[in-house]
Amino acid sequence: xxxxxxxxxxxxxxxxxxxxxxxxxxxxxxxxxxxxxxxxxxxxxxxxxxxxxxxxxxxxxxxxxxxxxxxxxxxxxxxxxxxxxxxxxxxxxxxxxxxxxxxxxxxxxxxxxxxxxxxxxxxxxxxxxxxxxxxxxxxxxxxxxxxxxx
Amino acid sequence: xxxxxxxxxxxxxxxxxxxxxxxxxxxxxxxxxxxxxxxxxxxxxxxxxxxxxxxxxxxxxxxxxxxxxxxxxxxxxxxxxxxxxxxxxxxxxxxxxxxxxxxxxxxxxxxxxxxxxxxxxxxxxxxxxxxxxxxxxxxxxxxxxxxxxxxxxxxxxxxxxxxxxxxxxxxxxxxxxxxxxxxxxxxxxxxxxxxxxxxxxxxxxxxxxxxxxxxxxxxxxxxxxxxxxxxxxxxxxxxxxxxxxxxxxxxxxxxxxxxxxxxxxxxxxxxxxxxxxxxxxxxxxxxxxxxxxxxxxxxxxxx
Numbered sequence: 001x002x003x004x005x006x007x008x009x010x011x012x013x014x015x016x017x018x019x020x021x022x023x024x025x026x027x028x029x030x031x032x033x034x035x036x037x038x039x040x041x042x043x044x045x046x047x048x049x050x051x052x053x054x055x056x057x058x059x060x061x062x063x064x065x066x067x068x069x070x071x072x073x074x075x076x077x078x079x080x081x082x083x084x085x086x087x088x089x090x091x092x093x094x095x096x097x098x099x100x101x102x103x104x105x106x107x108x109x110x111x112x113x114x115x116x117x118x119x120x121x122x123x124x125x126x127x128x129x130x131x132x133x134x135x136x137x138x139x140x141x142x143x144x145x146x147x148x149x150x
Numbered sequence: 151x152x153x154x155x156x157x158x159x160x161x162x163x164x165x166x167x168x169x170x171x172x173x174x175x176x177x178x179x180x181x182x183x184x185x186x187x188x189x190x191x192x193x194x195x196x197x198x199x200x201x202x203x204x205x206x207x208x209x210x211x212x213x214x215x216x217x218x219x220x221x222x223x224x225x226x227x228x229x230x231x232x233x234x235x236x237x238x239x240x241x242x243x244x245x246x247x248x249x250x251x252x253x254x255x256x257x258x259x260x261x262x263x264x265x266x267x268x269x270x271x272x273x274x275x276x277x278x279x280x281x282x283x284x285x286x287x288x289x290x291x292x293x294x295x296x297x298x299x300x301x302x303x304x305x306x307x308x309x310x311x312x313x314x315x316x317x318x319x320x321x322x323x324x325x326x327x328x329x330x331x332x333x334x335x336x337x338x339x340x341x342x343x344x345x346x347x348x349x350x351x352x353x354x355x356x357x358x359x360x361x362x363x364x365x366x367x368x369x370x371x372x373x374x375x376x377x378x379x380x381x382x383x384x385x386x387x388x389x390x391x392x393x394x395x396x397x398x399x400x401x402x403x404x405x406x407x408x409x410x411x412x413x414x415x416x417x418x419x420x421x422x423x424x425x426x427x428x429x430x431x432x433x434x435x436x437x438x439x440x441x442x443x444x445x446x447x448x449x450x451x452x453x
Contacts, residue, residue: 014195016199017196018193019192019301019387034367035368047362047363047364047365048364049203049206049207049366049373050367050368051367051373074380075200075376075380077364079362084199086196088380
């Protein structure tokens with residue numbers, strides 16, 4: 001895939017978690033889900049700074065081919081073909097602990113049920129749920145979608 | 151006289167035991183500094199990126215935001231300023247804790263002079279007991295992770311402070327007092343105001359070049375809303391990691407000088423013990439010789 005783009009402009013992408021740099025390299029395209037909807041970023045994109053939803057971020061055309069990572073939310077910043085994805089937690093598929101993700105989903109479901117009218121707690125529970133679901137999806141777990149609350 | 155020697159020997163044994171302990175502490179601290187430094191380095195990219203993003207929104211958007219503008223004090227009420235102090239859980243670290251606590255006291259004095267009311271948030275058992283002993287109120291205390299803080303620890307602390315900040319009757323400023331790790335030999339207690347943001351008038355371009363004309367999605371205000379808690383957490387996390395590295399460095403230095411002192415003491419005591427033993431022997435010999443001479447004199451007299 002990358003040969004066809006030899007010489008073309010590429011994106012410098014870094015995936016940064018709160019306590020480490022998870023991935024750095026070049027890619028042809030970055031697909032991320034912002035709070036406004038899915039966004040695809042290609043070289044020459046206008047500078048943006050947007051809020052990410054807990055989701056799977058996809059990088060196309062890197063040296064390793066397709067790279068996926070799960071983010072717990074955070075930010076997408078694009079400037080001069082430099083793309084930074086910042087999140088408190090960024091996980092590559094190999095780092096996902098399926099059991100931990102299932103536990104998180106279960107805990108989030110309970111928290112959502114217990115939240116009642118507490119808007120903040122409800123939002124937190126939903127964010128946790130989406131993060132857990134994104135992890136399970138990226139890890140290729142079959143039980144995805146069970147109890148999806150949105 | 152033999153009693154003297156026994157006293158010296160007992161003291162040597164006790165100093166040796168102390169030396170073993172301080173030596174072990176020194177080695178442990180040395181091993182942990184490296185790890186703590188690596189954690190500081192690993193957290194730096196995130197802190198830098200978040201800071202850059204915050205600066206970009208704050209400088210470009212003209213967004214008048216609760217988190218970036220100083221609040222008008224309510225009539226009749228003194229503005230409150232949160233002071234987050236990061237200390238260690240354990241002692242044996244020389245002046246580490248007293249330095250950072252002194253820095254905090256100075257800051258609070260300054261705030262009082264400005265007519266503000268300081269509110270304490272204390273991290274680390276040493277800081278908590280320092281304030282508890284003096285019967286000073288603390289709005290929040292956290293202990294148990296000072297030597298190896300995780301991001302979730304920083305989050306717990308930051309979220310409580312942010313909540314108080316966003317509350318209308320809560321605090322108006324957030325100050326952070328921690329120890330900056332400069333090198334193995336030098337650590338500096340520092341004070342920063344995290345919120346409201348401190349604007350610096352400068353003609354120099356920010357690190358990493360001038361900010362491009364970002365488009366903020368969904369809106370600058372929303373992005374700032376979302377960014378600032380992350381910013382506070384990242385700042386507190388970074389301060390905790392630096393303080394942890396400083397704590398280990400301070401402990402290593404304190405334990406090294408304690409070990410050196412113990413070695414000197416052992417040398418001196420050994421010398422004294424040797425002298426005491428020599429004195430014992432000399433006295434014993436002179437007693438024997440004296441006794442023999444006396445006997446010989448007595449025999450000469452009887453002949």
